[in-house]
Structure formats: structure tokens, C-alpha cells
Amino acid sequence: MSDTTTRALSLLNLLQTHRHWPGSELADRLGVTERTVRRDVERLRDLGYRIESSPGSTGGYRLEAGSAVPPLLLTDEEAVAMAIGLRVAASQRLISGPETTITxxxxxxxxxxAPLQRRVNALAETVQPTGIAAGAPVSTEVLGELALACRDHERVRFSYGAASGEVTRRRVEPHALAPADRHWYLLCWDLERDDWRTFRVDRLSGVEHTRVLFEPKPLTPEQVEEFILVARSWARQPVEADAVMELPLDVMREMFGQWGQGATDAGPGLTRWPVGGADFRETMYGLTWIPAGVEYTTDLASPAREELQEVLERMLRALAAPPPAPATS
Structure with a gap:
């Protein structure tokens, strides 16, 4: 294989791993001049790859869809079959490593x-896997755009519809996509709020790429998991209540970390914190996280209030009674 061919394949690999490459950076990666990069781009274009170029200090190259499938060693039917299979796997979480599926x-x-994309869209709509509980429908196009932004560390804008119905425009630095509890979530740094935010992907639309790259802020896998768990807990629960704690809001947020989201000031030295679960037992579990020694009241409604009270009174009687004699062998 000639040096020219090897270099062209290396260039193609770089173009497929990032959405946008500055010409100078491609030249540095390949160890050639920018003029050589331009010649190699033309060679790839002759092979059927549609590569967009843009001038200026922020210009560069990006790989786009062409009029025919470029040489990927795939037939049209194979490409369609793979795209549909990946869509199903991504939307239903059939395999581990969801970010790998999406990218x-x-x-x-x-x-x-475009013709093959239309075939994929039409066929994917008719594919309904069974045996897996489906969550809210998610656009695979949106998932793909967000996955690319996470991979390339590119800032994006999008519209977000909250559960209340309010629609806002957000500008974020995407960090990770993750499936949880039959939904997809995007974890990102919100540039307007200057803080981490987690968004339900099915409520997100109008993704706009800014071509502005960013240096990702460090997060451990455990921190990412915690963010997603907190986001899951914000879904409306069958048994919900507020706990008003004798704890200032700033102190409470410092103690609770991400789990303090949704807490509000309830007056001097008081914090109102929403808690809930599938039943009164899960709500009780949430209340047990209130720090020791912190008094609080709750508006847990009937019948969950009476059910929880009966369980706690019975538990207190059991704890106050003498322990049973140890079992004899």
C-alpha cells in the first residue's frame, strides 16, 4: 500500500472519529502540510466521500452524507440492516455500552x-420489539446528534420542554448519554445555569451544533451514575410528600449534594425538600436520609400516612420489647 493511500485512509479515519477537524490539526496529526491535506481530501472526494470544507480561522473539514454509500465494504441492504439493528438496540437498551451503540x-x-436514510426511517417505524417495556419515544436522530457532540466535546443548543410544559432554549456542554428507567438522559454542563444538569432526551428537540469545542470537566463514572439516579428520582412518583427540615437551605444543599435538587427555602432556618416513591415504604426510605438530629415535618397524605404510621409504631414496639430467646439447636 503506497504512502499516499495509507495517508488517505488515516485521514478518513480521523474524519470519522470527529465531527469537525481544523485543517491545521489534521496536518499536525498526519505529519504533512495543509496543502497535502487538501490534496488527500480531494482524493477521498473522488472515491465518493462527501467532505465539506470551510475557510477562515475556525474553518476545517467535516464528513457528510453523499449521493451514494462510500466504500465501507457494505452493500445498501447491509447498511440499512445495520442502521435498523442499531436503532432498535439503542432505543430498547438491548446490549451493554449504550454510548457505543449510539456512536x-x-x-x-x-x-x-438520503434514499437509504428514508428506507431506514420507514422500516424502523415498523419494527416493534417485544418483551421489553418501552419508555417515552426518543428520536434516534436526536440521540445520534447528542452522541456525536458528547464524543467530540462540542457545545450544542436545543429546546427543552419541562414536565410543567415550559419550553426553554439551552446552551450546554454535553458529557454523557445514559439509559435509565426506560428513558434516555443527557448529562451536561449548562452554560447559563453554570452547573450540571440532566435532561430527558424525549423532551429535547431542535439540536443545533455550534462547532465550538470545549475541555470536558472531570467526572468519575460514579458521579455520572449519581446524576442519572437523581434525574430518575425526579419523575413523578405515586406517593409524594414534602419534608420541611429545621436546616438552612445552604447547609442542606452542602450535606445532600446532588440529592438536594428541588429543595427550597421554607423560611428562616427551614428547608422544604420533595421526596417520593412507588409506595409509602420508598417514601419512608427517602425520609430516613434526613440527617440525625434534624427535626422535620411532612405532609405525606392519606392513606400512605396511616400505613407508614402503623408500620413505624409496630417497629417501635418490636424494638422496645425484650429480644426473643436465641434459637436452640
Whole structure:
């Protein structure tokens, strides 16, 4: 294989791993001049790859869909089958490593010509896997765009519809996509709020790429998991209540961390914190996280209030009674 061919394949690999490359950075990566990069781009274009170029200090190259599938060693039917399979896997969480599924789907659909994309869309709508509880419908196109932004560390804008019905425009630095409790969540740094936020992807639309790259803020896998768990807890629960704690809001947020989201000032030295669960037992579990020694009241409604009270009174009687004699062998 000639040096020219090897270099062109290396360039193609770089173009497929990032959405946008500055020409100078491609030249540095390949160890050639920018003029050589331009010649290699033309060679790839001759092979059927549609590569967009933009001038200026922020300009560069990006790989786009062409009029035909470029040489990927895939037939049209194979490409369609792979795209549909990846869509199903992504939307139903059939395999581990969801980010791998989504980025593979995004990379494949990035080069599918329009006729094949229409076939994928039409066929995917008729594929209804059974045996898995489905969550809210999620656009695979949106998932793919967000996956690319997470991978490339690119700022994006989008519209978000909250559960209250309010729609806001957000500008964020995407960090991770994760499935949980039959939904997809986007964890990102919200540039307007100057804080981490987690968004339900099915409530998100109008993704706009800014082509502005960012240096990702450090997060451990455990921190990412905690953010997603907190986001899951914000879904409306069958048994909900507020706990008003004798604890200032700033102190409470410092003690609770991400789990303090939704807490509000309830007056001098008081904090109102929403808590809930599938039944009164899960709500009780949430209340047990209130720090020792902190007094509080709750508006837990009937019949959960009476059910919880009966369980606690019985538990207190059991704890106050003498322990049973140890079992004899």
C-alpha cells in the first residue's frame, strides 16, 4: 500500500472519529502540510466521500452524507440492516455500552445517502420489539446528534420542554448519554445555569451544533451514575410528600449534594425538600436520609400516612420489647 493511500485512509479515519477537524490539526496529526491535506481530501472526494470544507480561522473539514454509500465494504441492504439493528438496540437498551451503540449508529447514518436514510426511517417505524417495556419515544436522530457532540466535546443548543410544559432554549456542554428507567438522559454542563444538569432526551428537540469545542470537566463514572439516579428520582412518583427540615437551605444543599435538587427555602432556618416513591415504604426510605438530629415535618397524605404510621409504631414496639430467646439447636 503506497504512502499516499495509507495517508488517505488515516485521514478518513480521523474524519470519522470527529465531527469537525481544523485543517491545521489534521496536518499536525498526519505529519504533512495543509496543502497535502487538501490534496488527500480531494482524493477521498473522488472515491465518493462527501467532505465539506470551510475557510477562515475556525474553518476545517467535516464528513457528510453523499449521493451514494462510500466504500465501507457494505452493500445498501447491509447498511440499512445495520442502521435498523442499531436503532432498535439503542432505543430498547438491548446490549451493554449504550454510548457505543449510539456512536456506531451516528457514524453509520452520517454517511448514508438520503434514499437509504428514508428506507431506514420507514422500516424502523415498523419494527416493534417485544418483551421489553418501552419508555417515552426518543428520536434516534436526536440521540445520534447528542452522541456525536458528547464524543467530540462540542457545545450544542436545543429546546427543552419541562414536565410543567415550559419550553426553554439551552446552551450546554454535553458529557454523557445514559439509559435509565426506560428513558434516555443527557448529562451536561449548562452554560447559563453554570452547573450540571440532566435532561430527558424525549423532551429535547431542535439540536443545533455550534462547532465550538470545549475541555470536558472531570467526572468519575460514579458521579455520572449519581446524576442519572437523581434525574430518575425526579419523575413523578405515586406517593409524594414534602419534608420541611429545621436546616438552612445552604447547609442542606452542602450535606445532600446532588440529592438536594428541588429543595427550597421554607423560611428562616427551614428547608422544604420533595421526596417520593412507588409506595409509602420508598417514601419512608427517602425520609430516613434526613440527617440525625434534624427535626422535620411532612405532609405525606392519606392513606400512605396511616400505613407508614402503623408500620413505624409496630417497629417501635418490636424494638422496645425484650429480644426473643436465641434459637436452640
Amino acid at each position: 456506531a449508529l451516528a457514524k453509520l447514518e452520517q454517511v448514508l445517502p
